[in-house]
Amino acid sequence: MEVAPDILADTTAPEREEWVAAMAALPAIPVPATLSCVSLSLPDAPQRIAARRSEGRIVLALATAAQIREREDALEQGVDEFLQSGPVEPADLRARLRFLENGAARPDGVEFRPPATVRIDGRDVVLRERGAGVFALLWAARGGFVTHETLLAQTWGEHAAGRREYLRVAIGHMRHALEPEPDLPRYILSEPGVGYRLGDGTPRHTIA
Numbered sequence: 001m002e003v004a005p006d007i008l009a010d011t012t013a014p015e016r017e018e019w020v021a022a023m024a025a026l027p028a029i030p031v032p033a034t035l036s037c038v039s040l041s042l043p044d045a046p047q048r049i050a051a052r053r054s055e056g057r058i059v060l061a062l063a064t065a066a067q068i069r070e071r072e073d074a075l076e077q078g079v080d081e082f083l084q085s086g087p088v089e090p091a092d093l094r095a096r097l098r099f100l101e102n103g104a105a106r107p108d109g110v111e112f113r114p115p116a117t118v119r120i121d122g123r124d125v126v127l128r129e130r131g132a133g134v135f136a137l138l139w140a141a142r143g144g145f146v147t148h149e150t151l152l153a154q155t156w157g158e159h160a161a162g163r164r165e166y167l168r169v170a171i172g173h174m175r176h177a178l179e180p181e182p183d184l185p186r187y188i189l190s191e192p193g194v195g196y197r198l199g200d201g202t203p204r205h206t207i208a
Helices: 013-024 045-054 068-077 090-102 129-140 148-155 164-178
Strands: 035-039 058-063 081-084 110-113 117-120 123-126 188-191 195-198
Touching: 013 035, 013 090, 035 045, 045 058, 045 068, 058 068, 058 090, 081 090, 110 129, 117 164, 129 148, 129 164, 129 195, 148 164, 148 195, 164 188
Parallel strands: 035 058, 058 081
Antiparallel strands: 110 117, 117 123, 188 195
C-alpha cells in the first residue's frame, strides 16, 4: 500500500522501513490525511513534534519500549498517539491507524457491562473493584492510551499519585482473569512510559 512521503518525513530510515514492512503485511487500510510520524530517537524530535502540531497535523510518535524518557517527554509535548518500533507490529499499526481514523479500536468480541463484568471469549468475568475501575477507563478510551497518572487518580484517588505499583498489581489480576496467555497479553497492553490501552485481541509474541 502506498504511503504519502510526508507522513514519514520525520522518521529514521530503520523505522521508516519497519513502517513500510508492517503496512505491506496489512490489507488496505485508511491512513489519516494529516498524519505525521515522528521518530523519538531523532535529536530534534521535540522541535519536529512542535512544528507538526503547529501545522494542525496528527502526530504519531515512534519509539522502542526502552525509550521511556523520550516517550514521557513526547507525552508532555502533546503527541496524539504512540507506536512501538523495533519492530513495528502490523497488528499494532492497524490498531493505531484505526483509532486515529475512527476514534475507536476496541477489541471485537469483548463487551463491558458496568460496573465490573467483562464478556470475553463467550464467558463472563467479574473483575475486582480496582481492576473494574481501570478497565472502565481503558474501555472509555476506545483503544487509545490512558496515562498512568489518570488511571491512578481516577481509580485510587489523588493520594495515589506516582504509586504505579498499584497499577501493576491490578493489571496483573486483570490479565490473569481475561487473557488466554497472561504473560503474552493481547487485551490489556502497556504503553511503556505512558500508561495502558486495550489491545485488539491479536496474539503477541513479546511481553507488552
